[in-house]
Amino acid sequence: MSQQIVVIGDIGVMGNMIHIGDEAMFEALVDAMRQRGIHGITGISSAPIESSARYGISAVSTVGWPRERADRVERMARVTAAVSDSTVLANDDQAHAVIAAIAASDGVAIAGGGNMSTLWPHHIFERATIGAIAAALGKPLVISGQTLGPELDHPDTALVRKLLSSARLVGLREASSFALSERLGLGESITQTIDDASYLVDGAVGDSTEYCLVSISSHVAGAARSDVVVALAALLDALALDTGLEIVFLAHFGALDGPSRGDSVMHDAVMNAMKGPGRVVAPTDSVAAARLARGAAMVVSSRYHPVVFAVPAGVPTIGIPVDDYTGVKLRGALGNFGQDGLLPVAELLAGNGPALAARLWTDREIIRAEAVTLTTTARAMSAAWWDRVAAVFGAAGEDLHS
Numbered sequence: 278m279s280q281q282i283v284v285i286g287d288i289g290v291m292g293n294m295i296h297i298g299d300e301a302m303f304e305a306l307v308d309a310m311r312q313r314g315i316h317g318i319t320g321i322s323s324a325p326i327e328s329s330a331r332y333g334i335s336a337v338s339t340v341g342w343p344r345e346r347a348d349r350v351e352r353m354a355r356v357t358a359a360v361s362d363s364t365v366l367a368n369d370d371q372a373h374a375v376i377a378a379i380a381a382s383d384g385v386a387i388a389g390g391g392n393m394s395t396l397w398p399h400h401i402f403e404r405a406t407i408g409a410i411a412a413a414l415g416k417p418l419v420i421s422g423q424t425l426g427p428e429l430d431h432p433d434t435a436l437v438r439k440l441l442s443s444a445r446l447v448g449l450r451e452a453s454s455f456a457l458s459e460r461l462g463l464g465e466s467i468t469q470t471i472d473d474a475s476y477l478v479d480g481a482v483g484d485s486t487e488y489c490l491v492s493i494s495s496h497v498a499g500a501a502r503s504d505v506v507v508a509l510a511a512l513l514d515a516l517a518l519d520t521g522l523e524i525v526f527l528a529h530f531g532a533l534d535g536p537s538r539g540d541s542v543m544h545d546a547v548m549n550a551m552k553g554p555g556r557v558v559a560p561t562d563s564v565a566a567a568r569l570a571r572g573a574a575m576v577v578s579s580r581y582h583p584v585v586f587a588v589p590a591g592v593p594t595i596g597i598p599v600d601d602y603t604g605v606k607l608r609g610a611l612g613n614f615g616q617d618g619l620l621p622v623a624e625l626l627a628g629n630g631p632a633l634a635a636r637l638w639t640d641r642e643i644i645r646a647e648a649v650t651l652t653t654t655a656r657a658m659s660a661a662w663w664d665r666v667a668a669v670f671g672a673a674g675e676d677l678h679s
Contacts, residue, residue, distance in 0.1 A: 280670045281317035282310065283378050285339075285407055286388035287400070289324030290331070294539060297529040298582030300331075301474035301563035302389035302422060306666075307332055308477070310386075313667035319378045321407070331562075337374040340406055342399040346432070349402045356406050360413040376410055384670040385411040389422025389450065389473035391581070391606055393437050395430045405436040408443050417669050418444045421662075422473035425454040425461075427605050434461065441467070445669045448473075448662060451609025470662050471613050471655055472585045478567040479656070488523040489516060490573040490587070491555075492580040494530070495543045498599040500622050506543070510550035512630035513577065517553050519631075520638050522574055524555040529580040531560050540580070575638065581606045588614040589655065591648030593637035595620050595630070613655070615647040 286303030287296065307318055318335070322328035325336035340356055342349050356372045358365045360380075366372055379385055385407060392400035404420075411418045420441060429437060438461050441447050447463070448470035449455045455469045491513065497505045513524050526548065528540035537545050541557070548555040560566065570576055570586035578584055579597040584607055587594045595618045596607035608619055618637050620630055637644065 279314065279316045280383040280672055281319070281381060282315055282384050282386055282670050283319045283321065283375075283382045283407075284310075284386045284388055285321040285404065287323075287390060287392065288320060288328050289322040290327050290533065291324050293532050293535060294530065295533055295560055295562075297560055297563050297566045298474070298580065298585070299390065301477050301567065301582055301586075302472065304332065304563050305474040305477045306386060306388045306421060307334065309663035310667060310670075310672070313663065313672045315667060315670060315672050317382075319382065321375060321378075335378075337378050338371040340372045340375055340403055342402055346398065349399070353402055353406045353409070357409045357413060360410055375407070376414075379407070379410050379416055380414050382416060384417040384419065386666065386670075387418070387420045387423075387444075389448075391424040391602070393423055393425050393429070394602060395426075395428045395433045396602060398433060401433050401436050401440075405440045408440040412443050419666050419669050420444045420447045421666065422448050422450045422470055423454065424450060424606055424609070425457045427453065427457070427601050429457075437461070438463065446665055451605065451613070453605050453609060468662065468665075471659060472582075472610060474563065474567070474582060475585055475589050475613075476656060476659055478564055478571055478586070488525045488573055489513070489520070489575040489577060490570055490583060491524060491526045491544070491547075491576075492529045492540060492578040492583040493526075493543045493547065493597070494540055494579045494599075496579075496599055497622060500599070500626065502543075502546075504626055505622060506546045506550050508625045508628070508630065509547045510552075511628070512625065512634065513547065513555070514552050515631035516575070516577070516634045516638075519635055520575070524551070524553070525558055525569075525573075526555055527558045527566060527569055527583070528560050529566065529578075529582055533560060574641075575634070577634075579603065581610060584610045588616055589648060589652045591645035591652075593641045593644050594618050595633060595637065597622065597625060614651050616644060 287299035288303045320336040322336045329336040447467045450472045526544040531539040531541045567586040570583045571590040576587040576594040598604035
């Protein structure tokens with residue numbers, strides 16, 4: 278009999294808007310569990326009907342959270358209490374379905390993400406509550422591929438520490454998060470991993486000389502967006518001139534069809550400011566996005582997952598952080614596969630982007646060769662991690678990752 282597990286990720290296409298990276302980490306975990314014989318999967322989603330159809334799984338709604346912290350604390354207490362006394366919640370409360378799914382499962386997995394930060398308090402509460410439900414029901418919990426912080430206030434630190442301490446396994450996807458876990462006094466359940474979606478698409482990659490993939494968020498922190506647009510246009514024009522690559526834009530948070538929204542708004546502005554041409558590819562799903570990144574000759578991105586997809590394949594990559602949070606993630610993703618092409622917004626605005634792009638392009642064969650060496654070990658470590666996750670839920674964990 279196949280094991281039944283509950284998996285939470287920040288999934289669910291709402292208003293026709295998809296977030297490629299969040300979907301990718303969930304999909305990678307689901308794929309890995311299916312390869313290891315776990316086919317009974319219930320996802321926790323903001324759009325359960327959509328997610329059920331997209332992944333061929335059962336799905337329930339998220340617990341749902343009020344805006345104020347005091348109300349979240351009270352909601353968490355009531356939802357946790359409902360495990361043993363359902364009458365503490367209204368009959369139509371969506372948390373009942375979450376509790377029932379966990380009760381019927383062999384365990385719970387929290388898919389990868391960067392949610393354990395005070396920047397996203399409702400995500401901390403969601404995961405902490407799901408962890409508390411699992412503990413109350415005696416179900417094993419696994420937490421995979423996380424970034425911790427770097428911003429964690431005292432109350433959120435307490436929630437994160439308790440959540441991570443309750444898990445059988447915890448995977449952290451960069452060295453800085455692992456170091457933070459040590460400062461939090463967390464124990465031997467912590468493993469330093471890579472992002473869950475690093476091998477969502479795998480296999481040989483041809484030597485592309487055709488395009489540079491660009492994914493830019495509209496979030497530019499304290500910088501003037503108009504200045505960032507001009508600097509990005511200058512960088513991409515210089516890159517195209519030096520390399521002969523076509524500039525291709527892909528929104529990682531954008532509309533599946535229709536008018537430009539999300540990242541596409543920024544892409545439109547950059548293309549309008551460029552002297553040379555650019556082309557847009559509409560987002561569809563995580564696998565298509567991963568293939569596009571892995572097949573590029575170069576990637577320029579302020580989004581995290583284009584970097585995650587590209588660097589295991591040895592694609593020279595420029596990551597553009599706009600704050601400490603994005604800096605931690607991008608530095609980790611690049612460094613895990615031997616790259617260092619970080620271009621903070623201040624450096625971009627100072628006009629240092631073209632020189633960095635030229636260096637990476639010159640070193641592209643060295644970058645590719647180093648990735649080939651590093652990815653052999655990283656792929657094996659990733660497969661071993663998924664074996665350990667499956668084993669927590671009672672699956673055999675056979676070697677199915679060739």
